[in-house]
Amino acid sequence: MSTWELVVAGLRFRRVATLLNALGVALGVGLVCAFLVVQSAVVQRFSEPGRDYGLVVGAPGSALQLVLSAIFHMEESPGRVPLALWDELAAHASVALVVPYAVGDSFRGFPVVATTDAFFDARFPHPAADGVHGKLQAGRPLRFDRAGLDAALAGEASHLREAVVGKGVAEALGLRVGDHIEPSHGVADDAPAHEHEALWDVVGILAASGTALDEVVLINLDSFHGIEEHEASRDAALSSLLVFPRRGVHTAVLLGELRGRSDLQVAQVSAELRRLLERIGRFDVLFAWAAGLSIALALLSIFTSTVTGLRARRGELGVLRALGMARARLLTLVVVEAATVALAGALVGWVAGHGLVWAAGGWVESLAGIRPDASRVGAAEVVLVLGVTLAGALAGLIPGMQAYRVDVAGVLRQAEGS
Amino acid sequence: MRAMDVVVTDLEMRFAPGADEEPLLRIPRWRVPATGRVCVTGASGTGKTTLLHLLAGLRQPPRGSIRIGDVRLGELREVERDAFRARHVGLVFQTARLLPALSALDNVALAAGLGGMPRATARQRARHLLERVALLSRAHAFPAELSVGEAQRVAVARALASEPGVILADEPTASLDPRRRDAMLTLLHEVAEAHQATLIVVSHAHEVQSRFETLVRLEELAHPGVAEEVA
Numbered sequence: 001m002s003t004w005e006l007v008v009a010g011l012r013f014r015r016v017a018t019l020l021n022a023l024g025v026a027l028g029v030g031l032v033c034a035f036l037v038v039q040s041a042v043v044q045r046f047s048e049p050g051r052d053y054g055l056v057v058g059a060p061g062s063a064l065q066l067v068l069s070a071i072f073h074m075e076e077s078p079g080r081v082p083l084a085l086w087d088e089l090a091a092h093a094s095v096a097l098v099v100p101y102a103v104g105d106s107f108r109g110f111p112v113v114a115t116t117d118a119f120f121d122a123r124f125p126h127p128a129a130d131g132v133h134g135k136l137q138a139g140r141p142l143r144f145d146r147a148g149l150d151a152a153l154a155g156e157a158s159h160l161r162e163a164v165v166g167k168g169v170a171e172a173l174g175l176r177v178g179d180h181i182e183p184s185h186g187v188a189d190d191a192p193a194h195e196h197e198a199l200w201d202v203v204g205i206l207a208a209s210g211t212a213l214d215e216v217v218l219i220n221l222d223s224f225h226g227i228e229e230h231e232a233s234r235d236a237a238l239s240s241l242l243v244f245p246r247r248g249v250h251t252a253v254l255l256g257e258l259r260g261r262s263d264l265q266v267a268q269v270s271a272e273l274r275r276l277l278e279r280i281g282r283f284d285v286l287f288a289w290a291a292g293l294s295i296a297l298a299l300l301s302i303f304t305s306t307v308t309g310l311r312a313r314r315g316e317l318g319v320l321r322a323l324g325m326a327r328a329r330l331l332t333l334v335v336v337e338a339a340t341v342a343l344a345g346a347l348v349g350w351v352a353g354h355g356l357v358w359a360a361g362g363w364v365e366s367l368a369g370i371r372p373d374a375s376r377v378g379a380a381e382v383v384l385v386l387g388v389t390l391a392g393a394l395a396g397l398i399p400g401m402q403a404y405r406v407d408v409a410g411v412l413r414q415a416e417g418s
Numbered sequence: 419m420r421a422m423d424v425v426v427t428d429l430e431m432r433f434a435p436g437a438d439e440e441p442l443l444r445i446p447r448w449r450v451p452a453t454g455r456v457c458v459t460g461a462s463g464t465g466k467t468t469l470l471h472l473l474a475g476l477r478q479p480p481r482g483s484i485r486i487g488d489v490r491l492g493e494l495r496e497v498e499r500d501a502f503r504a505r506h507v508g509l510v511f512q513t514a515r516l517l518p519a520l521s522a523l524d525n526v527a528l529a530a531g532l533g534g535m536p537r538a539t540a541r542q543r544a545r546h547l548l549e550r551v552a553l554l555s556r557a558h559a560f561p562a563e564l565s566v567g568e569a570q571r572v573a574v575a576r577a578l579a580s581e582p583g584v585i586l587a588d589e590p591t592a593s594l595d596p597r598r599r600d601a602m603l604t605l606l607h608e609v610a611e612a613h614q615a616t617l618i619v620v621s622h623a624h625e626v627q628s629r630f631e632t633l634v635r636l637e638e639l640a641h642p643g644v645a646e647e648v649a
Contacts, residue, residue, distance in 0.1 A: 001520075001528045001537075013519030319515050322476060323576075324504020324532045326497050409471040412511065 342392020
């Protein structure tokens with residue numbers, strides 16, 4: 001019989017202890033795996049959409065709030081800035097592209113973002129940054145009329161009302177190109193909202209990006225300010241400006257210039273997201289410690305179970321030695337047994353962890369607005385399963401050494417009572 | 419299988435190595451010829467089991483040598499002694515001492531495999547031996563499902579699994595009732611005869627001693643010439 005067959009037979013014989021030990025490991029590994037999947041979704045949620053963005057410029061206030069508002073459409077804008085700032089930045093020698101945003105409306109729970117056709121510039125990173133067609137799943141970009149904007153800011157009604165909706169919005173509301181939508185003023189669920197009594201033509205649907213842009217409705221900026229309810233905001237017409245500096249030192253140049261001004265604030269998207277992830281990371285560490293502790297306890301259980309089991313099995317080990325099994329093979333037998341229990345537990349935990357994420361995905365989404373992908377397997381999980389198996393083998397090493405050193409004659413003599 | 423004699427020379431074994439008290443075991447010279455069948459007797463605590471462990475290579479004497487066939491056990495490294503024991507020595511204990519996680523067939527096949535037989539051959543050999551001890555129908559039973567007598571017969575089959583040249587049995591009938599004891603002794607003699615193996619049994623039971631033509635008292639082995647060669 002091979003060592004593996006002996007291991008399997010032994011584990012099957014001690015099935016209750018095997019099952020309990022494996023379940024202990026499964027519990028810890030399952031929690032860690034579920035945590036890793038959710039963490040991965042959080043990191044993706046907050047890092048992927050921010051990738052390739054440069055700076056966000058807005059009203060003075062919280063830089064993180066500005067980024068969350070402009071990139072993730074999760075927070076209200078800290079305030080508004082005048083249209084002149086857009087012109088100023090667009091003319092700046094260090095700026096390659098500026099995309100203005102004005103927010104404050106919603107459509108059936110989805111935020112409405114007023115912007116310009118600059119959103120569809122190839123340099124705007126999301127959705128796919130390879131040109132206009134790559135950004136759209138259907139239809140065409142919205143048009144923007146600068147003269148119309150100026151007229152709207154002067155109090156004239158806008159005649160160009162176009163909307164491009166995110167993929168998620170289109171799917172959730174069944175919108176197609178050619179449909180008409182009627183945004184409401186106000187963004188919060190409990191905010192007093194009323195419809196603008198004007199219709200926007202859906203002219204395009206954004207390609208899926210896996211970012212917050214899937215869940216927004218874009219309208220042309222001139223139409224936003226053509227609405228009577230926005231009359232009060234015409235002096236400070238913009239919520240934020242996404243600024244894409246030219247390559248090289250231009251980011252540093254812009255930051256140096258803009259940080260010195262009191263009438264605005266500038267946030268470097270990557271730096272703010274790093275800070276945000278660091279804050280989330282503190283909770284990660286706590287959870288990781290708790291989950292890691294449960295794995296350590298499970299491994300300790302394997303260790304103690306193997307040690308106490310070996311005391312009861314000393315007679316068996318003596319017989320195996322008497323039959324001619326070498327000490328090294330006895331050691332291997334015990335170590336492989338412990339590693340097998342750990343591996344089995346780790347695999348069950350791995351599957352259970354993903355099952356947990358799958359089952360609780362809706363709840364996580366309702367809680368945090370993030371739906372983790374249960375089918376996604378990260379490299380950390382592979383490392384975890386292998387690491388737990390290795391730790392299981394190490395847990396079996398000490399009892400394995402006891403088996404290695406077993407005094408076969410003494411054990412047999414003791415067992416025979418002579 | 420090749421018949422093997424067992425030769426013990428100048429053996430001394432103390433309870434504590436180097437101690438001044440009288441040795442536990444002292445055997446100046448003792449030879450059991452190949453295919454011989456010997457029962458070693460003696461009072462409890464005189465070292466019968468220790469002698470068997472020494473002959474099996476489970477312990478090493480501080481002084482003296484043991485030769486089985488052409489091999490001096492003291493000249494082998496431990497791992498070589500393990501391999502030699504697995505291949506050439508069959509052990510029967512007071513109780514069956516089967517591995518509880520393995521079926522009767524696997525207990526026997528394991529010993530055959532440790533003796534160097536390929537897996538298929540080992541299992542074939544195990545079936546043959548279980549048939550020999552009239553337990554083929556119980557081949558897949560686990561030790562807990564076997565009666566005491568059945569388990570001890572499986573233990574005999576296991577001792578023969580690697581076609582050993584020497585069978586060593588330590589009080590093999592101690593746990594059996596009289597009827598099973600006789601059957602066990604008959605079985606041991608039969609299989610030793612059939613396999614041309616040297617059989618050394620240690621026992622203080624008169625019922626066991628009466629089944630052997632050659633009896634050796636352990637105390638006599640300490641005196642040169644008294645039991646230099648038996649069988």
